[in-house]
Amino acid sequence: MKTHVMEIQEGDRLRTDIFNQAGLHVLPKGTSIHKEEIALLIRQNINYVDIEPREDELSLSGLNRQDFTNRLKENFERTVLGYQSIFLEALTTGKFNQSMVEEKLQPMLEIIDSEKDVVSLLITFGENDTNLYTHSLQVGLLSYYIASWLGYTPAECYEISKAGYLHDIGKSKLRQELRNHTGPFNEAQIDELKRHTRYGYEIIRDSMTDEVPALVALQHHEREDGSGYPQGLKKDEIHPYAQIVAVANTYVEMTSPDNAKGRLGLLTVLRKVYELGFGELNERAVQALARHLIPQFIGKQARLSNGETATIVWNNPSDFFRPLVQVKDRFRDLAVERDIVVEDIFM
Known part of the structure; x- marks a missing residue:
């Protein structure tokens, strides 16, 4: 380890x-x-x-699901507190201690690296209160998985995860009133909010010797069709790491509860992100996300739009956002029953 x-x-x-x-x-x-x-x-x-595992240390692979979840939550909370310290340091000094990032993030990555059921992780993370700190950590962790699914080396996955962890550090330079704002933003507020990408670039560049995380902070809202900000870059102009973090950020953002509409289900969000892979988000990263998450929905409990609770038993290869589900002793093929959709997934 x-x-x-x-x-x-x-x-x-x-x-x-x-x-x-x-x-x-x-x-x-x-x-x-x-x-x-x-x-x-x-x-x-x-x-x-x-180092070799210590004899007195529990092997994560030997933990049951509840023990693993408890260990995961403990590390999640510790890493969130670490990000909060980094954020506050950036807020007060305009930069942060690079070693603190590695000290806080590395143990969390060791925990999740042993866990292949990423859907269960996302469900567990979704149980936490959503704020700037938890959002940043979730983006960092999901970026790690997407990078690994795309074939990046462990060292590269760690760097991509670190860039995802820091992608919103520029929000430390926004007014507190704007950071705490709930509800719709007016045009002036949106323009001010968009500056966090440039602020993040400046903070990371002044704090780290590696400029790549700074580029990711600058570019994580760029879109391949040129519709993003701050520079309106197109596909080949966006750093590959930023393309991965953009997918993770979009997914995590969509799973966060909306005050007006509530929280969207994981499968609904995955479908929306998948659709963005045809023009806005990087297609390879989106495909990797969908290809690895969808099989993991099998066996999970689902709440259907008709109020029923079901178990997902099979993914329809022609329409994998409309699976075959089992409700008690009967089956429903949602690819046929088009008026019913999966609203949420839970364990």
Whole structure:
């Protein structure tokens, strides 16, 4: 498991060889870590190492669903608080401590990396109160999954997740009145709100050596047809990481409760995002999201528009947003019964 050098315990063993930034071998796989080794790692500017699981530490794969959910919620809340600290630092100083981002995000990614049922994760996340902090973390985590489904390396997935985690940091420079506003925005408020992308670019650029997360903050509202902001960029002009975060951000935003309409169901949101993949959002990222989430709806409970509670038993390959469901001892094919739709999904 990935562990910060300051959190290594006496006797931890390396799971991989360690190399410094120049590519020189520092410590071999299997090394038992003690004070001398920790000092060496610090001198070599190595922040994280991969260690063998500790004997006294529960394996996530061995946890039952309730234990896993409890562990997930604990880490989610801790990571949200971490983002809140980062946000407040940016609000007061105009920048943030880069190491704090990695310290708060990395443990959460280790938790979700072992979980393949992403739909259950999204349902669990949806149980939290939605605010700027929880929204940012959810975007970061979903960006991580989309990147992995697209074939990015683990290191790249982490960087994309980090960019998603920070995508809205520019909102720290908006007036509190605007950040807390509920209900429709007028034109002047919309123009001011849109500035958060440029603010985010400036804050991240002043806080990190890597400019890519800054570009993602700047471009996550750009659209491939040129209809986005702030620059009206088109497909090939948008950074690939920003294209992924844009999909995650759109999905999470749509699942957030609306004061007037309530919360849209996961399948409804997925269909809407899927439709945006034909022109506005990156088609590959949208297809990856739909292709990996839809099979995971099987076995989940669903609330139908006619008031019935059903279990999803099969995805219709010709219209996978209208599955076959079971209500008690009878089946309903929603591809045939067009007047009924899935309104919500839960565990």
